[in-house]
Amino acid sequence: MTTIKYPGGTVPAAKKTRTKAKLTIAAGNRGMDFENEINDTNAYYLERDIAVISKRPTPINIVKVDYTHGPKITQAYFEAQSTTDYNGIYKGRYLDFEAKSTHSKTSFPLSNIAPQQVRHLRNVIRHGGIAFFLIQIVAEEKVYLLDAEYICDFYENKPRKSIPFSVIKEKGHLVPFAYRPRHDYLAVVDEVFLKNEQ
């Protein structure tokens, strides 16, 4: 969800309890960051009974727990998400997606995507699920939905190490931005995946 890189190549999702690093990112994004905005969008969908979509918690590898005053984790490390950040159900369909934010001015680096995420999304598509990416271009304050099939193809063929914004705009679909829901990506899902079913 962020653009910080650290050993292991993966990126921890935002935490409720903000750490120093987290605060810097939030400030860079001018307020609520992309992950919080998507969580807020999902909360809206749930309240309005439109869909049930939730964020998978960041996997943590726990090394030490102190049980003196109830369980307190004293040593642990972030782990790579083996799937994607979000999944759920919409109009009876299984839905699965990854949300990524980039501060680049020109293209979306494929290094933001882990191989196991591509494998997972391929599996989801093969089993009849709806799979996509939400890519936020921070500099332009725009979010695009891209069919996971397109991104997986691009990732596996790797014609470039990053997807130019021009390609994202051509192949992707602009997600409407509003006060609430913040990023109405299900409106785009209707258009892109469910048009023939309605």
Added chain:
Amino acid sequence: MTTIKYPGGTVPAAKKTRTKAKLTIAAGNRGMDFENEINDTNAYYLERDIAVISKRPTPINIVKVDYTHGPKITQAYFEAQSTTDYNGIYKGRYLDFEAKSTHSKTSFPLSNIAPQQVRHLRNVIRHGGIAFFLIQIVAEEKVYLLDAEYICDFYENKPRKSIPFSVIKEKGHLVPFAYRPRHDYLAVVDEVFLKNEQ
């Protein structure tokens, strides 16, 4: 997944890195515990391309992170899962379930289920998903699948504080046990939820 209770009323899922408490539980279960067995079953389903079902990581509330040598979490606490432990896609259908293990000799205590899990499963059912509980009766070495609708009704009406094993056996469906898959719960899902669709 375990029967340890701690403040907040919820229960942390088993961790890869085994803590002292975890080892005790595992020993009580004679080897691989229920959660690991379900994870192994899901790995089998994935390998055979039968279904894509994954465990949601346990949510952790992170208080302190030390960035001196890469991010190391130094203070954190287990949080309640706001949904269920498992979800995914099977035969194009969204599937969502909670797995619980009880060491009781007579009944399954409803205190093992959190109100937000009941709400979540109700939402899933309303949106057309397949929702159920897997309940392991440790003393009998048996696992039963129960339609979430039945458990949610029982939970909300609360005729008792626990569901007697006799009721679980009457209303539930025995999950076949084998070497691999360990608990073939999708065979039961076929019978209970998908019989009319095939």
